[in-house]
Amino acid sequence: MKFKIFLAFCFLAILNTEAQQATLNSNKVEESLQKKTKRQQESLVKNVPFQNIGPTVMSGRVVDLAVNPENSTEFYVGYASGGLWHTTNNGTTFMPILDSSQTQNVGDIAVDWKTRTIWVGTGENNASRSSYSGIGMLKSTNNGESWEHVGLPNSQHVGRILINPNNGDEVVVGVTGALYSKSEDRGIYKTKDGGKTWSKTLFVDNVSGIIDVQHAPNNYNVMFASSWTKDRKAWNFDGSGNNSSIYKSVDAGETWTKVSTDASGFPIGEGVGRIGLAIYDDNIVYAIHDSQFRRPLEGEKEQTRGLKKDHFKTMSTQVFLDLDDKKLNGFLKTNGFQEKYRAENVKQMVRSGNVKPIDLAHYLEDANSMLFDTPVIGAEVYKSTDGGQTWNKTHEDYLDDLYYSYGYYFGHIHVAPDNQDHIYVYGVPIIKSKDGGKTFTSISAENVHADHHALWINPKNTNHLINGNDGGVNITYDDGESWIKNNTPAVGQFYAINVDNQKPYRVYGGLQDNGVWVGAHNAPENKAWHQNGEYPWKSIMGGDGMQIEIDNRNSDIVYTGYQFGNYYRINRETGAQKYIQPKHELGETPYRFNWQTPIHLSRHNQDILYLGGNKLMRSMDKGDTWKAISPDLTQGGKKGNVAYGTLTTISESPFDFGLIYIGTDDGNVQLTKNGGGSWENITADLPKDLWLTRVVASKHKKERVYATLNGYRFDDFTSYVYMSEDYGETWTTINSNIPNAPVNVIREDHVNKDILYLGTDNGAYVSFNNGEMWEAFSKNLPAVAVHDMVLQEASNDLLLGTHGRSIYKTNVEPLQKMNTGLMNEAVTLFNINKIRASSRWGNSWSKWMKPYEPSTQIKFFANTAEKKIIEIRSDKNTVLKTIVANADLGFNYVDYDLSITEKGRKKLLKENTKIDINKAKNNKYYLPKGEYLIYINGVTTSLEVE
Numbered sequence: 001m002k003f004k005i006f007l008a009f010c011f012l013a014i015l016n017t018e019a020q021q022a023t024l025n026s027n028k029v030e031e032s033l034q035k036k037t038k039r040q041q042e043s044l045v046k047n048v049p050f051q052n053i054g055p056t057v058m059s060g061r062v063v064d065l066a067v068n069p070e071n072s073t074e075f076y077v078g079y080a081s082g083g084l085w086h087t088t089n090n091g092t093t094f095m096p097i098l099d100s101s102q103t104q105n106v107g108d109i110a111v112d113w114k115t116r117t118i119w120v121g122t123g124e125n126n127a128s129r130s131s132y133s134g135i136g137m138l139k140s141t142n143n144g145e146s147w148e149h150v151g152l153p154n155s156q157h158v159g160r161i162l163i164n165p166n167n168g169d170e171v172v173v174g175v176t177g178a179l180y181s182k183s184e185d186r187g188i189y190k191t192k193d194g195g196k197t198w199s200k201t202l203f204v205d206n207v208s209g210i211i212d213v214q215h216a217p218n219n220y221n222v223m224f225a226s227s228w229t230k231d232r233k234a235w236n237f238d239g240s241g242n243n244s245s246i247y248k249s250v251d252a253g254e255t256w257t258k259v260s261t262d263a264s265g266f267p268i269g270e271g272v273g274r275i276g277l278a279i280y281d282d283n284i285v286y287a288i289h290d291s292q293f294r295r296p297l298e299g300e301k302e303q304t305r306g307l308k309k310d311h312f313k314t315m316s317t318q319v320f321l322d323l324d325d326k327k328l329n330g331f332l333k334t335n336g337f338q339e340k341y342r343a344e345n346v347k348q349m350v351r352s353g354n355v356k357p358i359d360l361a362h363y364l365e366d367a368n369s370m371l372f373d374t375p376v377i378g379a380e381v382y383k384s385t386d387g388g389q390t391w392n393k394t395h396e397d398y399l400d401d402l403y404y405s406y407g408y409y410f411g412h413i414h415v416a417p418d419n420q421d422h423i424y425v426y427g428v429p430i431i432k433s434k435d436g437g438k439t440f441t442s443i444s445a446e447n448v449h450a451d452h453h454a455l456w457i458n459p460k461n462t463n464h465l466i467n468g469n470d471g472g473v474n475i476t477y478d479d480g481e482s483w484i485k486n487n488t489p490a491v492g493q494f495y496a497i498n499v500d501n502q503k504p505y506r507v508y509g510g511l512q513d514n515g516v517w518v519g520a521h522n523a524p525e526n527k528a529w530h531q532n533g534e535y536p537w538k539s540i541m542g543g544d545g546m547q548i549e550i551d552n553r554n555s556d557i558v559y560t561g562y563q564f565g566n567y568y569r570i571n572r573e574t575g576a577q578k579y580i581q582p583k584h585e586l587g588e589t590p591y592r593f594n595w596q597t598p599i600h601l602s603r604h605n606q607d608i609l610y611l612g613g614n615k616l617m618r619s620m621d622k623g624d625t626w627k628a629i630s631p632d633l634t635q636g637g638k639k640g641n642v643a644y645g646t647l648t649t650i651s652e653s654p655f656d657f658g659l660i661y662i663g664t665d666d667g668n669v670q671l672t673k674n675g676g677g678s679w680e681n682i683t684a685d686l687p688k689d690l691w692l693t694r695v696v697a698s699k700h701k702k703e704r705v706y707a708t709l710n711g712y713r714f715d716d717f718t719s720y721v722y723m724s725e726d727y728g729e730t731w732t733t734i735n736s737n738i739p740n741a742p743v744n745v746i747r748e749d750h751v752n753k754d755i756l757y758l759g760t761d762n763g764a765y766v767s768f769n770n771g772e773m774w775e776a777f778s779k780n781l782p783a784v785a786v787h788d789m790v791l792q793e794a795s796n797d798l799l800l801g802t803h804g805r806s807i808y809k810t811n812v813e814p815l816q817k818m819n820t821g822l823m824n825e826a827v828t829l830f831n832i833n834k835i836r837a838s839s840r841w842g843n844s845w846s847k848w849m850k851p852y853e854p855s856t857q858i859k860f861f862a863n864t865a866e867k868k869i870i871e872i873r874s875d876k877n878t879v880l881k882t883i884v885a886n887a888d889l890g891f892n893y894v895d896y897d898l899s900i901t902e903k904g905r906k907k908l909l910k911e912n913t914k915i916d917i918n919k920a921k922n923n924k925y926y927l928p929k930g931e932y933l934i935y936i937n938g939v940t941t942s943l944e945v946e
Helices: 002-042 309-313 317-321 325-334 343-351 358-363 367-372 820-824 902-911
Strands: 051-054 062-067 075-079 083-087 106-112 117-122 137-140 158-164 167-175 187-191 199-202 208-216 219-229 245-249 272-279 285-294 376-384 412-415 423-426 430-433 452-457 465-469 472-476 494-499 506-511 515-520 538-541 557-562 566-571 577-579 599-601 609-612 616-619 647-652 660-664 669-672 691-697 705-710 720-724 743-748 756-760 763-767 786-792 797-802 807-811 827-829 856-862 867-874 879-886 890-896 930-936 939-945
Touching: 062 106, 062 465, 062 472, 075 106, 083 106, 117 158, 117 167, 158 219, 167 208, 187 208, 208 272, 219 272, 245 272, 285 412, 309 358, 317 343, 325 343, 376 423, 412 452, 423 452, 494 797, 506 557, 515 557, 538 557, 538 566, 599 647, 609 647, 660 691, 691 743, 705 743, 720 743, 756 786, 763 786, 827 930, 827 939, 856 867, 867 890, 867 902, 879 890, 879 902
Parallel strands: 062 452, 106 158, 158 208, 272 412, 494 786, 647 691, 743 786
Antiparallel strands: 051 807, 062 075, 075 083, 106 117, 117 137, 158 167, 167 187, 187 199, 208 219, 219 245, 272 285, 285 376, 412 423, 423 430, 452 465, 465 472, 494 506, 506 515, 515 538, 557 566, 566 577, 599 609, 609 616, 647 660, 660 669, 691 705, 705 720, 743 756, 756 763, 786 797, 797 807, 827 856, 856 890, 867 879, 867 930, 930 939
16 A cells, blocks of 8 residues: 555656646746847847848748638648748738747648637647747737737647637647657647637657647547657657557547557557548548558569669679679669779679678668668558548558658648548648549649648539648649649748859759759849749759859859759759769768768869768869768767768868868767868867757958857757857857757858857847847848858848748848947948939839839947937938938838938929929939938938939
């Protein structure tokens, strides 16, 4: 009895500890959000405006759709890391409505159309490499003008939201939970008071979250939910487990019963992966299962023609030496072995004992091949006709070429509301069945992206589908025979960006699953390109787009590629491409390449290119040949199915050729001062084992270096930012007042040695004192993950590559003037670029067209927050127009439309009788050519109209 009491006491203690930890985590989320809001409100740069320059046509990953049941031309689209967008014209245009919140990361959306209440579960429900966590549940009753945080702050990733159609305050939410760590916050939650309070009604375990919940179309009481056991690490992903199961509730989610039992016919055990659900009625339920069980051996197979990689894994030396040279050469050439590896010399290597036959198989086993060689069953469709008591697989054959090995990334099934036999499932293509899942046909088309995540079937016309995928939104009205593309939102998920020195300069970017694109920084982002068929951005590479380097002697020479180190040298003028991935030597352990393999083009010699695997490789001839100039610079890798123990960042000092820093995904920072002759690990003062997102050699001081580390893959959301003044022998933290968020990138300003720019998983910052204090950017910039930053030095433009909202730019020339003297002046006015006068000002070619409105910005710094009177004056100090501006402490940007008052016009005509100023069609008078002054508080700057 005492022992039972002791056990009960221990159990209560554990529960109390878990509850305390959950409360602590929730408080941390709330504190971080409050801290960031305060930083934005107090920021010296809160008025520095950013402009989104696109691109849009390739879009980004859609996770959910919510369509008005009475008007299908109105719907909402949730993007994984690009926010929530609303259309009222069938996707012709969209408006972002989540921008005022502190996240753009969406897991699921739901709308109570009776009250127009929108619910957003934040944190993407997939388990991708860039599936960002959220901040809990958000709710809006005014179409996104404002958002209320309504609980579950530590949910991190939300799988599904179900609103009771008869009571909008009753909501059931499936919480997937943390992506990379154990969590007690997983499970199903329910509120009956619109989110004021929540109760957890189902908890499976701390590694099994709820990935899907559905209710019967006409019966909210009948619900089915699926739990998903997964263990994701930076080096391994196990997407299946014993507690991946199906549950049923008959009381609107109050209580749950497991229905995927041993007797049910549905798979159970370690191989059960992600499960998606679709309910036709109270009895008929479909499930799609990502089966991680291995495929059974099929006995003796037909003799395979030609040599295959697996043949060499068990081949003896003698059998290898007896191979026909022509046959062996065919294998070597077909599989991309280096030219020096041909039958005669490879056989000699085997005879000498330096190489074994199995080394030929190992030579080909990079991260991609290992991933796709996994022999699992993959996608399976099951059906229950008795409310989930029993299940039967609908098809006899394998559903190959649907999931490959990416089943964790998909997992949804849909059934038409008017026919139980019409179902849709999707992965890399989207396929449909008209016979209850016995047979399937593809409904992908030429302008539909391959990776699918969301689908809506019109209950009034089931041939009308809206599809969400990695490439945005598509609509069909003929059940997938043809599709419309609806990609006007700028929601590109960029991994990396770069710029060249052309005029106008070009911007390059590598995107998640959408390749590498290039376009002019001032390319118009509108639909006018439909008229001539030329979208101003061009695709130059497929796959998952990666880093880009541009030869500064010839901007047509570009180095870029796709995931796992597959890089090319491209001549954009001729269209020529050369594959340049470094190859290990036969017999050596294959190089490990990160998903985002780093490259670096030497600023000392543009023929020299660096590329990081687990070693640092250098090419002296533009990638034609390579040499490893280091040993393994990582901690040696870890066993798993994800490439790990790899270089993630490379930086060569602009002061010295061969002074190079590298960072790795497992926490190492290494330095060579002699071009790889020797290496020093300089990680001692830094946090251990974290992912190095950047190591940056200073361009202002030879001994200075910066490092940013990222705990995202440990669900650690601390901001790690460091600086060293002694080549990394010692490090100082410079994260000071940054709200918690993993850090992705740091850049030095090229003009002002004290200015740093920082990109995190939910925003961008600038420091004017080398990291002692950080100021938050926010004007026209939502809380989106900033993956990369680049400064275009000739223009002083700062560009942000975001993972969810494409590319933003702002001009930082005023910021570069920042110093202590600026803070002591009441007002500091910044220069205004020359403006070219135009007869278009205020006019249009037709009275039916909107007149063209010119604009410039008056930029100034104020050391107090107060009203400022801005005067537009002639060169003789005559006041032509007055603008009243409510200035904030810090940088201020006031739009000026270049107009003057009628009184100002008369004054100007008296000063200069040789000119005339006519009223434009919009009834405004504009400045004629000449010299003018901008005047604030006794301070002036010139304005020239030429």
